[in-house]
Amino acid sequence: MTLDRTTQSTPDPQPHKGARDAHDDRKPAEFVEALAKGLAVLEAFDSGHPEMSLSEIARRIGSSPAAARRSLITLSALGYVGQRNKKFHLRPKIMTLGSAFYFSARIDEVLQPFLRDLVTKFGDASSVATLEQRDVIYIAHNSVQRARRAAATVGARYPAYATSLGRVLLAGQSDTALDRYFDGLVIEPLTSKTITDPEALRAEIELIRQDGYSTTVDQLDYGITALAVPVRSLDGRTIAALNTSGYTGMVDPAALIEHRLPDLRIMASSIAQSLAKYPVLEGIIGS
Structure with missing residues (x-):
């Protein structure tokens, strides 16, 4: 961990x-x-x-x-x-609150197999997250990494602006919802590379809308290069985001796009189809 x-x-x-x-x-x-x-x-x-x-x-x-x-x-x-x-x-009892969601939503059964497949194929790490207020919350994660850097463990919560997952989720919001997100937003420079200019961030989100994916390098923490795509419901709404990440210096955005993007999109589509079979879970994630 x-x-x-x-x-x-x-x-x-x-x-x-x-x-x-x-x-x-x-x-x-x-x-x-x-x-x-x-x-x-x-x-x-x-x-x-x-x-x-x-x-x-x-x-x-x-x-x-x-x-x-x-x-x-x-x-x-x-x-x-x-x-x-x-x-x-x-106290340890607090863990019962999170585990109640994890098991009732059947996260391990529905999402983990997809993440394990991605990690088996590419190594590194893969996560699924949803948007909560101005943050992303990781609801599933699988990794072979053991480095001391920002954790992507289940339940971890980070500013949406600094993660590939968060930017994909923001790109899936309506213009009105995006305006609310930026209203009063305080962007902290988590690294020297974190985009802190709201206009630059919004321009980045517009590009993500066009491209259908997001890449980040050392935005949340040094050493993290990531690629994320949306997980969309059958009616086209972005209800979650799926990513794959590796160590900066060992992978770069171009390599992730070339070698992993097609599989990541296929996996996101498979996750969406799987979620459709579990209306309760899809409703929880997409609410």
């Missing part, structure tokens, strides 16, 4: 994304604010913040210490959060 990029994280200049999502202006009338804050607390922990004090958590989620404390008391009573030396941490 490789190292998550959040090990290189820096102090948050603004509230953690969980807090921002919880305060969306489009909340339904019966939205439960307390539940949203509790989930934001859980999302605040990552490999860069494995333990935090009450004040740190409150700052991360953009909440008052009193509100954060109420959430922590509840989560502790339920067994999801523990405390040591005035610092809070997640």
Whole structure:
């Protein structure tokens, strides 16, 4: 298992994304604010913040210490959060939430065989991801790689702008949805090669729409060169993205396009056909 990029994280200049999502202006009338804050607390922990004090958590989620404390008391009573030396941490029970999705959606049965086939043929790594707010979430992954670089493990979440998967997913959005994505977007330079100019990024997404694939080199982390294509439902919607990646220096975009793109597109079509046989899974991924 490789190292998550959040090990290189820096102090948050603004509230953690969980807090921002919880305060969306489009909340339904019966939205439960307390539940949203509790989930934001859980999302605040990552490999860069494995333990935090009450004040740190409150700052991360953009909440008052009193509100954060109420959430922590509840989560502790339920067994999801523990405390040591005035610092809070997640407990193993939290894994039941993610595993419930993984097994109920039959990820291992439906998606993993395709990824194993790609990795068997090309080596390196292959993943399937979906779009969530401004990030991509990896829902399936297979790899022969053991390098210490940004992890593509199941459940990993990264900015969409910095990944081949994310850019393909953004290219599949409507112009209106894409406008919403760019509205207020803060692009952090994750490497010296990360595209940080919104206009340049949007131009790149337009090219991806035309080409039907995305390539990235060292955008998310150094050493990652990747190629991604959309996974489309039978009605033509982009519901997920599939990629293949290798080490920068050992592969380049031209080589990936020449040697892997045809197979990647065939595999994406096969995944789409397989998903169509599992309406529940297709609905979960495409929602």
